[in-house]
Each structure stands twice: as C-alpha cells, then as structure tokens.
Amino acid sequence: MTDNEADLIRRAQADDANAFCSLAERYARRIYLLAFHYCRNAQDAEDLSQEVWLKAYQALAGFRSDSSFYTWLRRITINAFLNHQRAGTFRQQGQTTVVELVDADSEAVFDSRAASPETVYNKVLFESVMNALEELTPSQRLMFLLRHYDGMSYDEIAAAMNCSTGTVKKGVSRAISKLRAKLDTDNDEPERLTRLAEC
C-alpha cells in the first residue's frame, strides 16, 4: 500500500467522499471486469461493481490495514457476487453486451464497415468466450475468474468462498474443461467471420 493510498484511505474513513472516489478510480476497472465476466452483462456489471463500492464505503471504518486495500475490497466483491447469485437478480444474458455498450459510447470502436479482420476476430472470440462462460455455473465461473484473472491461490479462493480447497480445484478444472469444449465447438466461427470482414 503506497503512502498516497494510505492517505486516501484515512481521508475516506474520515468521511471524505472525494478521497473515496479517488480510491475507486484506481480499482474500478478491475472490479468492473470481474463483475462483467461474472454476470456477462454490461448494465449488471455496472450496477454490481457500484454496489461493491457503496458497500466498501459503508464498511471502510472497519478496514484496519491488516491486508492490502484490494484484498479487502475483493472480499467485499466476492460477497456481493455471491449475494446476487443467491438472489438471482441478474438480467437475462445478452440484453446488453459490452461491445454494444462500447459501440454506443464511442462510435469509432467498432464500425463493421471499417473493422479490421483482427477487430472482427476479437469480437467473435469475445462472443465465443462469453458463450463459453455462460455454460459454467455461477460458482465455477467465479472460481475460474478469481484464479485466472485475479491470480488468487486455491486456498485464498476457498477461504473467500467458504468452501474447501478441493472444491475450488475441482471447480476450476471443470470450468476450464467446459471452456475448452465450447471454444473447440466454435473454432470455425472466427475464420468464417474474418473472411466476411475481408470481403
């Protein structure tokens, strides 16, 4: 934890909302991406990630610097994800993907007429992986994301999700197998779309 971050935390604990927003700006992308891959919907990802920040703000008085700020924040994130999973409050998948959000936000990001083959390939790959993630159960998805994207150890995930290390290992392994099977099935799709883009 840097001095600057420690200072921001102290100020946020003293009810300085601006200091807290500065902290949020540092980690917002990581939390947002975790949320996005977890719920596979841009609007849900924004709601969920902002809910994490609200909870963090309310609980900040209890942060004692025993761990890093991000470790503490990640625990809140996982709890928020699991609560949403239990409540089943996510939208139907596919209502708004991040690509659509990006398209709406900045016109130049994805223009089908001016898109390079690589951009088309990325978009198709994105859809393939998102479909593959949909095949996983919420728990498997969360275990995989924490292990692969966030670099948490099996023991850390097990402690955060309140389950055994063996369960986490099995969950991650199954998630990878499912992803692999799904991506193998969709293997021809990128080539087909790349050809279309070249035309």
Added chain:
Amino acid sequence: MHNCKTTRERLTELLLDGADPRMVLAPELRACAECREEFDALNETLRAATRLIETATPPESYWPGYHERLKQRLHAAQQPRVEPGQYVHSRSWLTRFFVSSIRVPVPVGLAIIMIVGLAFALSIRVPAEPSIVHVPVEVPVIQERTVERIVYREKRSRKARPRQVSTRHDSTLASLEGFKPAEEVKLTVIKGGSGNEK
C-alpha cells in the same frame, strides 16, 4: 514414470500461474503426444480467456460517466457513519431504546417464536393445579346401637299341633294363666247325614 493425469494437472496449474510448462515439463511433453496435445488445447483456451479482458474493457470515454454515477450514488447513500464506541447523541436513550433493533438469525428467531408460542398454548390448555388448604370442619357423628331382640309369634293354624308338653307340662300350664283365646271354634252338627259326615 510418466503419468498423463498428473502431467495434465501440472500443466493446468502452470498455465494458470502464468508459467511456461515447456520449461518445467519438457521431458514429459516430449515423451507423450497426448500430453502435448492437451498442453496446446489448454494454452489456447486460457489465451482466449485472457484476450477477453482486453476486448471487454470499456474505452476510456466510459469511465468519467461511471465515476460520476458512482459519486451520485455515494452522495445519495451517504449517512452519518458511526465509529465503534461512538454514540449518536441526536436521539434520547429512550427513543433509541424503542427504535433500536437487533439482528437475529432466522432459525434462532423461529425457535424463540415457537418456544414462546408453545409456552403460551400450554399455559392456556393446562388448568392451574388446585391448592390444598386444610380447614378443620366439625361433623356431627351419629352413634347408633344395634339391639337384637327375639320375638316369638304364635302361629295361626286351624289344626292344633300336638305340643310337646310332656316334659314341661307344669310350667306351661302355669304360664297360660290368664290366657284368653282370641278365637272361638264353632262346631255345627248336621243331623241325618251319611255315616261319613261329622
């Protein structure tokens, strides 16, 4: 000794840790074509998943709006936070006593409600045990005495039985003094009757 299962598990671990399994498991991968194939497939899958992050990250233009919305939510949800050990003096203790609540787990709450309900139901259904009070009461006791008396009655019969007076003749006669027969025997003799008639 090469073990495909162990090698595949190690491959997954190494790839998830961001290491290059070709450095660590070179002999295993050289020896087994299936494990090599497994390595290629796993590597491709995880690379695709990693590239998803790059693709899914919103552009920079998205973030100012995101932070503005977060600020608005923070201000909307901003409440006076209470530090541990700090008391809110804006309300009197009596008001706080009546408006404060405690968090009880649902099973515990249900158990408490059931116990209270059961106790209430039992108190209604089972009447209170009567208390025993000892009060001295005077009861008049009727003392009865049984007296047995033998009464001899004279049997009424038309034909007088032969009495056994042979041995007690004198005393019987003596006791019959003053005896007046209450009945009279009248004999009617009809003349001119047959020989059988009396």
